[in-house]
Amino acid sequence: MGIEIERKFLVVSDAWRTLGQAVLLRQGYLSSNPDRTVRVRIEGDTGTMTVKGRSEGATRAEWEYAIPVTEAAELLDRLCEQPLIEKYRRRIPVGSHVWEVDEFLGANLGLVVAEIELGAEDEAFERPDWIGAEVTHDRRYFNSSLIRAPYSRW
Amino acid sequence: MGIEIERKFLVVSDAWRTLGQAVLLRQGYLSSNPDRTVRVRIEGDTGTMTVKGRSEGATRAEWEYAIPVTEAAELLDRLCEQPLIEKYRRRIPVGSHVWEVDEFLGANLGLVVAEIELGAEDEAFERPDWIGAEVTHDRRYFNSSLIRAPYSRW
Numbered sequence: 001m002g003i004e005i006e007r008k009f010l011v012v013s014d015a016w017r018t019l020g021q022a023v024l025l026r027q028g029y030l031s032s033n034p035d036r037t038v039r040v041r042i043e044g045d046t047g048t049m050t051v052k053g054r055s056e057g058a059t060r061a062e063w064e065y066a067i068p069v070t071e072a073a074e075l076l077d078r079l080c081e082q083p084l085i086e087k088y089r090r091r092i093p094v095g096s097h098v099w100e101v102d103e104f105l106g107a108n109l110g111l112v113v114a115e116i117e118l119g120a121e122d123e124a125f126e127r128p129d130w131i132g133a134e135v136t137h138d139r140r141y142f143n144s145s146l147i148r149a150p151y152s153r154w
Numbered sequence: 155m156g157i158e159i160e161r162k163f164l165v166v167s168d169a170w171r172t173l174g175q176a177v178l179l180r181q182g183y184l185s186s187n188p189d190r191t192v193r194v195r196i197e198g199d200t201g202t203m204t205v206k207g208r209s210e211g212a213t214r215a216e217w218e219y220a221i222p223v224t225e226a227a228e229l230l231d232r233l234c235e236q237p238l239i240e241k242y243r244r245r246i247p248v249g250s251h252v253w254e255v256d257e258f259l260g261a262n263l264g265l266v267v268a269e270i271e272l273g274a275e276d277e278a279f280e281r282p283d284w285i286g287a288e289v290t291h292d293r294r295y296f297n298s299s300l301i302r303a304p305y306s307r308w
Contacts, residue, residue, distance in 0.1 A: 001233075029183075030185050030190045030192050030205060031184055031185035031187070031190075031192060033185070035233070035234075036185075036233045036234070036235075038184050038185060038192050049203070049219070049231065051184060051233065053233050061233070063225055063228070063229060063231065064220075065203070065219060065221060067217075067219060071155065071217055072187065073157050074217070075205065075217060078155075078207065078215065079189070079190045079205065079207050079215075080190070121222050121274045151193065
């Protein structure tokens with residue numbers, strides 16, 4: 001089991017666009033129950049299945065397994081809750097951390113969030129000027145929530 | 155993706171008890187949704203995570219992954235829907251097939267079912283005289299159903 005401590009923010013400008021290369025992430029859920037989410041993701045030629053427990057603050061227990069990308073594609077297309085989530089991710093190093101900026105597609109087009117993974121909930125980090133309000137605790141922004149209530153319908 | 159074709163029967167005597175060695179299976183569900191079940195199982199020192207699609211007749215799509223047994227134990231104890239399913243399994247070769255006889259414990263104590271995996275829905279197989287009525291299509295006997303509606307409450 002790993003522990004994921006992650007804070008999530010909105011962005012206030014497009015400055016992030018030129019700071020990292022966009023890679024396409026395609027992901028779906030075998031369980032979107034917040035007590036036990038099961039996510040399937042394809043990034044490039046890599047497939048993963050990730051199990052996460054309920055969030056407590058910015059912290060979640062996490063178990064991640066590599067799976068063959070062909071099987072990840074089968075699970076996404078045949079089994080996962082629909083619609084899938086598709087987004088471009090840019091990884092942008094700032095100080096000693098890496099911001100992950102996710103630009104959503106499809107029914108979530110227009111939504112952009114920036115996440116930072118920390119070693120502790122109160123760990124200090126550098127906040128570039130394109131980072132806006134924190135939404136860590138707002139469940140609407142959970143990827144597993146965006147399936148049923150996409151950004152376009154907010 | 156694998157295809158699992160499995161028929162399930164009740165038993166009508168205790169003759170199976172002496173025909174195979176019992177191994178303890180401990181399993182739970184991260185999703186018990188019949189469209190996409192996600193099962194975690196420990197058998198001996200082996201952990202597995204198994205994803206199955208909706209049953210069509212005796213047939214289900216199946217994806218199975220080995221996971222570390224310590225992580226399987228974490229998932230069972232911390233994350234899976236409760237209660238877990240515990241059962242003794244005996245594997246009993248009969249003709250060219252293997253019967254798996256599951257003797258349930260806990261809230262399902264008293265329930266015994268025998269399963270046989272086939273290469274096709276209409277494949278012929280030898281039926282020993284301790285095999286009773288078929289329950290393949292009775293959802294009450296699905297392991298994922300026995301969590302919420304255990305045999306003791308039927």
